[in-house]
Amino acid sequence: MLLNISWRNVWRHPARSGVLLCAIIAGLWAGIVVSAWTNGLIDQRIKRVIEEELTHLQIHHPDYLVEREPTMVVDQTEAIGNLLSSDERVTGYTFRTKSDGIIQSPLTSSGVQIIGVDPDREREVTTFHENLISGEYLDADVRNPVILGRALLEKLNVEVGNRVVLSFQDIDNNFTSGSFNIVGMYYTGQPALDEFKIYVRAADLSGLMSPEQIYHEIAVMLEDVAESPGLAAELNQQFSHIKAETWTELSPELRYMTDAGSSSSFYVMVVIMFALAFGILNTMLMSIFERMRELGMLMAIGMGRSKVFIMIMTESVMLTITGAVLGMLLAYGTVEIFSETGFDLTSVGGDSMREFGFDAIVYPKIAGEEYIMIAILVIATALLAAIYPAIKALRLNPGEVVRE
């Protein structure tokens, strides 16, 4: 009975309820789509950083990331490699030799980070090779191949096929140099990276740094990223003089980005809920003031105050749920479509986004539980916003209002 009367009361003024309904639909649609877009943007950024180079877990000498000394190599690489090979959680791993140095062209020089990789393993573990836009990868049949970013090539005024000289410290802290052939050019869209990181074969770099093969980093990809803290802990316990760290420890800024994304989505939803609450409050108050005499009559003929209270709360919840369902369906459809096609921002600031490491085409995503959370939030807002109008109705004196 109450559901019936409440539902009809909702549609007593179709235009007024329709406007509020449209506001709820638009608000929820915008909130969910913005959240999904933010999730997609951040997830893609994190995925890209992890898949291109960072990986889920890295192993270094305990002090390497702080002091970056060439002597701080990873010990027991064979034993660690054997363990990783036998671990079902691990999908792949690769060894890297690293050094900070200087690259020189006939025209100029620049400070760089030299990353020596095992070309075959690196290709299996990361997607860096997909950034190659010209030339060949490091498995080219050339002595001392090197891949440079487009920005660095332009800065040094060299081309693929030219030679450059790399200078860096060996493990005895002596300055050493080597001539390298530019075999490829990569492009990430981030000038800071493209100008700073260069890639060589680990064997070539190690050969110039030490009489023995040395590695400064082991990068590991896992089946499930959630397993990384567990595996890092096990490695740290099993091997001395190493430090295994997860991607969140290695790149806290990425974790902060995730947190910031969640926070911004939350605040967007809070703002929407505030607007929604005032919309409901306004509509319900108007509805109550208009129906004073009718509510008084209902109480006079024998409808209890609790039933009147429930009726008004139900009206608010029904109106809001209708809007919420439609808004969420619309948002779901939008997110589904754009999660397939992507939201292309290439023509509106795509280059700027790439410079900051974000993709210009964003694939929005939102988890099922977020829809449930939003639905709960909407219902709670509707209930809270309807309390005041409902209490207002309860305070009516039926004798007075029916007389008026």
Added chain:
Amino acid sequence: MSESDVIDYEIENNEAKMGIISTKNLSKIYNPDTIPVHALRNVNLDFEVGEFTTVKGPSGSGKTTLLNMIGGLDKPTEGSVEIDGIQITGMKESKLIDFRLQNIGFVFQSYNLIPVFTAYENVSFIMLLQKRPKKEMEMRAKELLEAVGLKDKYHSRPKELSGGEQQRVAVARALASQPKFILADEPTANLDTKSAMNLLDMMEKMNREENVTFIFSSHDQRVIDRAKRVITMVDGAIESDETR
């Protein structure tokens, strides 16, 4: 009879269980702390089942206040109201609402129908509140609408009915709960002559044939002329009480 007995009480037959209303030293003062308005002054009245009574008097004489007191919609400053031996003055709000639901029918000046309901739904709504069986409810609502001459208007909403028709629905609604008596506050005030006469004919017939008790407040001469008993109020006090 205890209060709880009364709440569950349903009249099967008005004639078998006659309701009596009695007001004792009933007084009502509005704004007692600022500018006191004496709406009722020491009113002592008795009403019996089957009465067709009009309380008349000029505006502000206390007619509506008296009906509100009898209907339990307002509380007296002094005195008490008894219905069928039960003192409703001071009764707990929730019990009073239930008491009204089971015992009193209301007809208001401006009809006060639920605009989103049809005529049939407006009449059956009060029986829904009483939790009557669905079949009984349907039957009674149809019977009452037929009795008030709205057989072909079951599914019309209030805005599709004339003022007279709306007031007929209001009378049918008031009767639906099988109350001990009906309080009608200025029921013809918004009606044209023809509609008012039709409505009064219908109520008179119900009073005559089914012994339904009506207590009106009105200064409409058409209502006053039909009444079997006329109580005149002036400045909150009973000036005269005539039975015809």
